[in-house]
Amino acid sequence: xxxxxxxxxxxxxxxxxMHARARPAxxxxxxxxxxxxxxxxxxxxxxxxxxxxxxPIMFTFLFTYIxxxxxxxxxxxxxxxxLPGILVQTIVFITVYTGVGLNTDIHKGLYDRFRSxxxxxxxxxxxxxxxxxxxxxxxxxxxxxxxxxxxxxxxGGVTGVVLALxxxxxxxxxxxxxxxxxxxxxxxAESVMTTSFIFLMPLTFASDIFVDLSTMPGWLQAIVGRNxxxxxxxxxxxxxxxxxxxxxxxxxxAASAVIVLxxxxxxxxxxxKER
Numbered sequence: 001x002x003x004x005x006x007x008x009x010x011x012x013x014x015x016x017x018m019h020a021r022a023r024p025a026x027x028x029x030x031x032x033x034x035x036x037x038x039x040x041x042x043x044x045x046x047x048x049x050x051x052x053x054x055x056p057i058m059f060t061f062l063f064t065y066i067x068x069x070x071x072x073x074x075x076x077x078x079x080x081x082x083l084p085g086i087l088v089q090t091i092v093f094i095t096v097y098t099g100v101g102l103n104t105d106i107h108k109g110l111y112d113r114f115r116s117x118x119x120x121x122x123x124x125x126x127x128x129x130x131x132x133x134x135x136x137x138x139x140x141x142x143x144x145x146x147x148x149x150x151x152x153x154x155x156g157g158v159t160g161v162v163l164a165l166x167x168x169x170x171x172x173x174x175x176x177x178x179x180x181x182x183x184x185x186x187x188x189a190e191s192v193m194t195t196s197f198i199f200l201m202p203l204t205f206a207s208d209i210f211v212d213l214s215t216m217p218g219w220l221q222a223i224v225g226r227n228x229x230x231x232x233x234x235x236x237x238x239x240x241x242x243x244x245x246x247x248x249x250x251x252x253x254a255a256s257a258v259i260v261l262x263x264x265x266x267x268x269x270x271x272x273k274e275r
Contacts, residue, residue, distance in 0.1 A: 030123035031130060038131025041101060051097070056090045056139045060146045063210065071211060076151040083147040084164060084237040085209030088229060090143060091136045091172045092204060096196035098132050099179030100189045107188070125271060129176055136172050140165050156242035164239035167252060171232050174256035177263035184270045209233050228255050 042052060063082055068075030102125070105111055114124050144152075144161065154161050183192050207229040213221055224230055231251045238244030 027120035027123060030119040031127045034124055034127025035130035035134075038101065038128045039134045041131075042135060051094050052135055052139050053142060055093075056086075056143045057146050059090060060086050060143055060150070064150055067210065079147060079150050079152045080241070081212070081237070082210065083143065083150075083152045084240050085207075085233045086147075087140055087143050087165070088168055088233045088236055089204045089209050090139050091168050092175065092229065092232075093196075093200055094135060094139060095132070095172050095175045096179050096192060096200070097135070098128055098176040099181075099183030099192045099196075101128060102180055102183035103186065103189045103192050106184065122268060122271075125180060125267065128180075129173055132176060133169060133173065136169055137165070140168065154240040154242075156240050156244075160239045160242055160244075164236040167239065167249065168232065168236055171228075171252055171256050174259040174263075177260060177267050180267040181263060181270060184267070203227065203229050207233055228252070231255070 060079075060083065063086060064075045064079045067082075068078035072078035072081065105124075111124065114121075144165075156164075179192065179196070182195050186192055186195065206224055207227045208224060209229070213225060213230065216224060228251075231248050235244060235248035235252050238248060
C-alpha cells in the first residue's frame, strides 16, 4: 500500500525540477543587507545610541564652555578651533563598536548561521563596516549642528565641511579593521571596550584636538606631532576653515591605506579560522 502512494524515482525528479532553485544573493546585495542590519542594531542597543547621539552633543557643549574662556577668551572663539577636533575624537571613539558587535555576534553563534547561508562569506565583515559609516555620519552631523548653534563658522564653507567629514570617515573605517581583529582575539565585548580605552585615550588626548601644538613643551610637541590623530584633526580643521595643509591630508590618507593593507588581510584570515 505504501509503495503505491510514493512517487517513482523519475516522478520525484520531475517534481523537484518544477521548482527552480533560488539564486544566491550577489556579493553587493549581501553586504548591503548586513549593513542595514548593523544600522538597525543602533536602535536596539541603548548604549550605542547614547554614544552616537548624546555623547557628541555633551562633549561639544562641555569642552566649549569649560575650556573656551581660559584658552581662547570666549567660547565662541574657542569653538572655531575645537569643533573639528571634537568631530575627530567622537568618531574615532565610536569605531570600537565594530569590534564590540563582531565579538557579540561570534559568541552568540550568529556567524555559524552565516556560514550555512549561500552568500559571499566576507559580507558580514564588510556589511558591518558599511553600516558603521552611517553611525559615524550621524555622530558627525550632530556635532556640526551643535557647533553651528554655538557659533562655529567654517570659513571653508559647505565644501570644506563635507571634505573634512569624508576624511574622518576614511580614517575611521580604516581604524575599524583593528577593532575587528581585537573583537576576534578577546573573550568578551567588555574586553573590547577596555582595550579601546587603553589605546584611544592617549591617542586622542595626546593630540592637538584641544590646544595648539605650539603651546606644548618641545619634548611633548615631538610626540604629539607624530600622532596620527593630530594629523587628522589638523587636516579637518584646515579643510573646514579653508587653509588646509595638503601634507596633513596626504599623511592621513597614507596612514589609512597602510592600516587597511596590513589589518584587513589579518582580520579576514582570523575570520575564516573563527568560522
